[in-house]
Amino acid sequence: MEQLSYVLAALSPNVLWVTALGTLGGIVIGALPGLTATMGVALLVPMTFGMEPVNGLSMLIGIFVGGIYGGCISSILIKTPGTPASAATVLDGYPMAQNGQAGKALGMATIASAAGGLFSSVVLATVAPQLASVALKFGPAEYFALALFGLTIIASLSGDIVKGVIAGMLGVLLSCVGADPITGASRYTFGVTGFAAGFAFTPALIGLFAVSEVFVQLEKIFEDKVKPVSVSGVWPSWSELRECWGTLLRGSIIGTFIGIVPGVGSGTASWISYNEARRASRTPEKFGTGYMPGVAATESANNAVCGGALVPLLALGVPGDVVTAVLMGGLMIHGLAPGPLLFRDNPGVVVGLFTSSFTANIFMFVFGMAGIPYFSKILLIPKKVLTVCIALFCFIGSYAINMNSVDLYTMLGFGVVGYGMQKYNFSQAALCIALILGPMAEANLRLGLLNVDGDLVAFCSGPITLFFLALTPVSLAWPMIQNRRAKKKALARQNSEVS
Amino acid sequence: MKRSVPGIAAASLSALALGGAILAAPMAQAADYPARPVQIIVPYNAGGGTDLTARVLAKVLEKYLGGTVVVRNQPGGGGSIGTSAILHAKPDGYTIGTGSQGPLAMLPHYGGIDYSLKDAAFLALIGRNQMALGVGKAAPFSDAKGFLAYAKAHPGELTVGNSGAGGANHIATEGFATAAGVKLKSMPFGGAIAAITACLGGHINAVVAHPAELINHVKAGSIKVVMVMEDKRIAEFPDAPTAKEVGVDFTWAAWKGLVAPKGLPPEVEAKLTAALDKAMHDPEYVKKMADMGENMDYRPAAQFKALAERDSEIAEKVIRSLGMYGMNVNKKK
Numbered sequence: 006m007e008q009l010s011y012v013l014a015a016l017s018p019n020v021l022w023v024t025a026l027g028t029l030g031g032i033v034i035g036a037l038p039g040l041t042a043t044m045g046v047a048l049l050v051p052m053t054f055g056m057e058p059v060n061g062l063s064m065l066i067g068i069f070v071g072g073i074y075g076g077c078i079s080s081i082l083i084k085t086p087g088t089p090a091s092a093a094t095v096l097d098g099y100p101m102a103q104n105g106q107a108g109k110a111l112g113m114a115t116i117a118s119a120a121g122g123l124f125s126s127v128v129l130a131t132v133a134p135q136l137a138s139v140a141l142k143f144g145p146a147e148y149f150a151l152a153l154f155g156l157t158i159i160a161s162l163s164g165d166i167v168k169g170v171i172a173g174m175l176g177v178l179l180s181c182v183g184a185d186p187i188t189g190a191s192r193y194t195f196g197v198t199g200f201a202a203g204f205a206f207t208p209a210l211i212g213l214f215a216v217s218e219v220f221v222q223l224e225k226i227f228e229d230k231v232k233p234v235s236v237s238g239v240w241p242s243w244s245e246l247r248e249c250w251g252t253l254l255r256g257s258i259i260g261t262f263i264g265i266v267p268g269v270g271s272g273t274a275s276w277i278s279y280n281e282a283r284r285a286s287r288t289p290e291k292f293g294t295g296y297m298p299g300v301a302a303t304e305s306a307n308n309a310v311c312g313g314a315l316v317p318l319l320a321l322g323v324p325g326d327v328v329t330a331v332l333m334g335g336l337m338i339h340g341l342a343p344g345p346l347l348f349r350d351n352p353g354v355v356v357g358l359f360t361s362s363f364t365a366n367i368f369m370f371v372f373g374m375a376g377i378p379y380f381s382k383i384l385l386i387p388k389k390v391l392t393v394c395i396a397l398f399c400f401i402g403s404y405a406i407n408m409n410s411v412d413l414y415t416m417l418g419f420g421v422v423g424y425g426m427q428k429y430n431f432s433q434a435a436l437c438i439a440l441i442l443g444p445m446a447e448a449n450l451r452l453g454l455l456n457v458d459g460d461l462v463a464f465c466s467g468p469i470t471l472f473f474l475a476l477t478p479v480s481l482a483w484p485m486i487q488n489r490r491a492k493k494k495a496l497a498r499q500n501s502e503v504s
Numbered sequence: 505m506k507r508s509v510p511g512i513a514a515a516s517l518s519a520l521a522l523g524g525a526i527l528a529a530p531m532a533q534a535a536d537y538p539a540r541p542v543q544i545i546v547p548y549n550a551g552g553g554t555d556l557t558a559r560v561l562a563k564v565l566e567k568y569l570g571g572t573v574v575v576r577n578q579p580g581g582g583g584s585i586g587t588s589a590i591l592h593a594k595p596d597g598y599t600i601g602t603g604s605q606g607p608l609a610m611l612p613h614y615g616g617i618d619y620s621l622k623d624a625a626f627l628a629l630i631g632r633n634q635m636a637l638g639v640g641k642a643a644p645f646s647d648a649k650g651f652l653a654y655a656k657a658h659p660g661e662l663t664v665g666n667s668g669a670g671g672a673n674h675i676a677t678e679g680f681a682t683a684a685g686v687k688l689k690s691m692p693f694g695g696a697i698a699a700i701t702a703c704l705g706g707h708i709n710a711v712v713a714h715p716a717e718l719i720n721h722v723k724a725g726s727i728k729v730v731m732v733m734e735d736k737r738i739a740e741f742p743d744a745p746t747a748k749e750v751g752v753d754f755t756w757a758a759w760k761g762l763v764a765p766k767g768l769p770p771e772v773e774a775k776l777t778a779a780l781d782k783a784m785h786d787p788e789y790v791k792k793m794a795d796m797g798e799n800m801d802y803r804p805a806a807q808f809k810a811l812a813e814r815d816s817e818i819a820e821k822v823i824r825s826l827g828m829y830g831m832n833v834n835k836k837k
Contacts, residue, residue, distance in 0.1 A: 044550075047549070047550065140701070141701065144702060144705060144707030184670075186669065186692065187692055189669030189671075189674075190614075190831045191616060198580070198581040198616070198617075198618075199580055199585065202581065202582065267698070267701050268694070268697075321704065321726075323697070323701045330697055337720075338796060342719070342720040344721065345724045407549070408578060409578075409579070409585065411580070448694060452693070455689070455691065456663060456707070
């Protein structure tokens, strides 16, 4: 009964109002390139000083959930990932919007985000303490194996494997710029202090996807043919939903798991989910061409990370990602110590957080669905004008992150690289994945080897490490097997047609 | 909507302030200081500990300085970009900033930095983040003596996590090891949280971190703090001895204060330090810092300077012994 009273307290108009406000603010923050969920939460933590703990934290959770979701809006509509979490949504979301299915793409993204978010909230509210121990099982070797497994996505994402590997290698190479993770020495910075911490990630992503697209659009800016873009239709049909059902569930599970593992984050989750959806699909060739399950996979996973990342934070006092690290600061300012004692000493706060995690996802769904017809009106702006606006947004967004002009060069540089890659059919996704996972693989490989004095056998001996290391070659070979099978099928079909 | 653009708004505001600064500069006299807004540059991101402290301080300082005080974030390069901006600003008292241990006392020794500690005018030390040594449950020792004995018996095997290569916690670990005459294996993680998590999971033996980062885990019983690198025991961990108590003459803490470029007009410097002295004793400021869990430690300019110079000297020795001295010097120049 006590629990129920806490739930009801978290459903009081006061709390609901700030949660809704936070979620709405989060969606806007997420949708604007250059403003991330992390920044939103960080900037609002001081505002919650004067609030009741549950109110303040509910607002922060609203921003978190809304912020991760909001990133998909600009990804789908203008190919500019609002947050790194939704970079993978560009792959199928943007082509869908170009094919006149902007409304449906956003609709699916909203449904998927809500599904992922609610799934992880259920996990959070039911088995958080049991699952949290997984978070501590990950040491350097385990992280390295996970990152290596993640890097194999490159093989299946990039049609032409050789070009995919080249793009991936380039990404890993670029991610070497900045401080060496073990010695701290500056690498490849050429004395530019602005590069001392490496290329700023969001400006690099904006350059890679958005600026390169601006360049492509500039080529045809004087062709005055305005394609009438249809933005009608928000709800996917039942058959489309049924097609995505399995993908949604898989994405939610992957996202929740990745969320629980500290420090991995929603960017990685959405790429892995996208790849697994493709692997399981009967029509993998449709991915990347504007295929709805592609959007379902990435968006369900990145929002499932929200609930997942709260699991170790609340149960162990270990934040699951950057946003929850800031959230932990918020908890501590209210005099609450995240960890096992929180469940004992402040059950009201814990139950309140669980409840708000549900309500924030519901608000996100309602606001998202209601807003889609308005968001997608962006596409009715003539391409010429829109392209210029996007270019402007790229500059503002890249600068707003750190207020550092060096980031603008990063953005432009990656824009040129991305443009060249697009022209010569190199996978930008492969480079993006390498930028995310390269540093994680490097730092943890070296840290892990340092820990065991370079003993490779000891390094690989953990069960989780072995599991991911064993999956890695399978994941590498799978796209080739899939290719061969498809070819065989096509051949068989040809033969039967001939005879 | 409004909330989403404070960064941009702040940037344009500070651009305006800067523009105003250039126009008004010749007219401003030291006697009527501050005639226009005073800018505090924070070389870290908005929302971080230093930033929040600076924002609270700015509000309180306005009361005693009698003018507007604005905070401007200039993050990047581990704090060196913003610190360089502070120390290379016009020394008129209208641009001051927060000076932290990392960018002031440590980064210059690695090279590739366009300032040194000598370029700084010290105004006031505002706080210190103490250093504590935490050990995991699985570690084969449970107190400072056991830690030292194990380290002596197994040179270079005992793994101690820190928040990043070359950072304050890394230098603290190595400085302690040198003073104690033992060899430890420093493990640089991407942040204190990652290092503490690895210690919780038993992947490393121990971790050097700040009390606020460790206290929840200590309360939960998953980490034990066996030693602090302070002169006296601290309130958070009354049972943990100081390094001196276990026979190692070493103290270390990460600190932050307010600094300005060298060459301030003496009247301006006096006004600033007097206002800071009052602000540091302001009940509102003291309460806010306590609520935020900040360890306040106000010291006037001279003592701040002495502390910074002492730490810079120790850091240089440690960095030299690690072979990291001058590693980022741009050889072409």
